[in-house]
Every structure is written in C-alpha cells, then in structure tokens.
Amino acid sequence: MQAPFFINQTGTTRVTVGGIRLLLEFSPTEVRVKVRNKTVLIMGENLTIERFDANEIVIIGKIHSTQTE
C-alpha cells in the first residue's frame, strides 16, 4: 500500500515528500514531483536527492520554496 501524501520541510535544507507517484523533473534548481492528483514543485539551489524509494523522496540543498500545484 502506498504511503500517504505529505510534505515535510526541515528549515531551508531538507524537504521530504511522501506518497509520491512519479518524479516528473529533476534538476539542480527544480524538482517536480507527482503525488496523486497534485504536483509538488521544489525550487532552490544545488538540489540533490538524499533518499528516494517507493514511498518518499528526500531532497536536500538550499531550498527556496516548496509549492503544490
């Protein structure tokens, strides 16, 4: 069973997104994640993936903003 959707941002350096379905785009300045019927956009600098599995993804770097479209 897929984990429930959640976004957990720790300061300006770490974002954890749960319940993801697809990582739509990934670049050093922008990460776009598909979660159910929404898209989560994480913008920042030097973004990297710390952990990524079937349930959640952990993005670290200098986070500018996290928004849900």
Place this chain on the structure above:
Amino acid sequence: MKRFFNPSVRFTVHDADPTLLNRIREFGPKDIAIDDSKISFSIHHIHKRKVSQIVRNYGPEVVVKGSILTPVAYLYSNRRLAALLCVAVIVFALLNTMVFRIEVIGVEGDEQNQVRQVLDDNGIRTLTRRSVHRDSDAALALMESLEFVAHASTRIRGNTLQVLVHRTPVPPPLPTTDLVSSFDAVVTQVVVLSGTAMVRVGDPVRVGQTLISATFQVGTTVGPMDEFGFFTYIPITAPTTALGIVQGRVSTSLAMMVNSPEEVTVAEAALRSQITGEWTDFAAHTTEIPGGIIVEVVGSRITDLVIQ
C-alpha cells in the same frame, strides 16, 4: 505535435542506487519512476551518450530505448540541418533525372564521332533530362542518316544514355583476277558463273593460261576499218569477278623402247606399274622405229583446272 516529435530517450537501470540521479541532474531527467529493482527516467537525446557513460557505472544492466522518431525529432530540433537535408534530397532528385554521359557502343573512331554528331543535331546532349531521351527518335535518325548503321537503339542506365549501334555488315571485296589453268590439259567442261569464258571444250590449255576472264562486255564501240573497208567493233568491258568451273583432262605418260613385239606386253605392264597417283584412264601406244619399238603408256583423269 510536440509530443509526436518527442526527442527523449528512456533509460532503465536495474539494481541501481537512486542517488545516481544526483549525478545526472544537470541533464534534466524527467518522468523518473522507481521501484524495488529499477530506476527509469527520460532524458533529451542529445545527452544520451554522456548519461549512458554515467549510469553504466551504477547499474550492471542498463536498457536504453530511443523513440522510433528520434531521428525525426533530431531534425525537428535542428532546423538548419533539416533544411540542408531537404535541399540535398531535392538536388539529388533533380540530378537523378538528368543524363550526364552519352555512351556509344558498337562503333569506334570516326564512325563514333559521326554518330555523336547526329545525336547532337537531334538534340541528344548531356545535361538534359532523361525524359527527353526516352521519347526521342535518335535511333531512327541514326538509321536514316548514317549508311553504316543497320540498327540502333537507346537505353538509359542511371545517368548514362547508352546508344547501341549495329553496323551494316560489309561483304569482303571479291577478287577481280582471272581464273587461270593450273595444269596442261584438254578442256572438257566450261561453266561460267561470272566473267567471260576464254576457252571452249576441246581446247588444249597450258599452265597459267586464262580460262575465265574477270571482265564482262557491256557494249561495243566502233573501231578503225579493216582491210575490207568495214568498221571493226571494239568491245567495252567492265571488271567483275571471275567465277566458274572449268574441267579438263590431264595426262601423264611413260615410254620405253623394246626390241621385239613379244616384249611389248611386258613393257606395257612395267610402265603402267611405274605410273603412280590418281590416274583413272590408261592407254598404251606403240610406234615402230628402225631398230625397235617404242612403247608409250598414258594415264589420264578429268579434274578441275583451277586450283584456288
């Protein structure tokens, strides 16, 4: 339309650490999917080689699938190259309809130059469209214009127009020499096919004597008067080929002298055995002279007097 020309390449990496995505993030991977055993992502085809080098260090098994339309997408994203390619295709198509070379087969040298001149006069030139040659009457013009052309045809092979010329066969010139006898003989048959007979049946001929002259009479002209006051007529002749059959009887003989008539028979047999060769008819003659008898045996046969 944009989706149709999707220029992406799909990577699937088995048993890989998801953090490999950090190594390729500057190439902008999209549609990243991950499950327990593999990571899949799409990337622009222009980064295919670099990304391949990176991900092969992470996963033992990498599957790369490019869109079947990747070449089209590549051209779509490189308009200048696409335009250049289109121009090249158009130029190639135009050039493919042209004739660059005319090859004349079947004749050489001056005759070939004459053929080329006739072709040129009829508008068959290089750097013209192939359709012009396909409908032309060049072959007909060649047959009508040049005597040595018995048959001509044209065909197009690639950018070459081949003109096949068949020459009119030229018969070898017939000899205009007289037929002369190769034997000393007596003529037994004269058949003239061409020329003028110079001997009649029964005439004795010598070696080298003309049997059939290589001329024929085409008329006469008035010559000087003879001693009786009549005009003579001089034949007008024209050269021709002497053809015909002249046969004659050739013979050979041996003779010896004997002392008495009883020895004649023995002498004839001895002489006859001495005459060798293809002699078919034999005759013996005896002549009495003071002091003996001359026995002569003659062998003869009928043969063609002219040996070609």
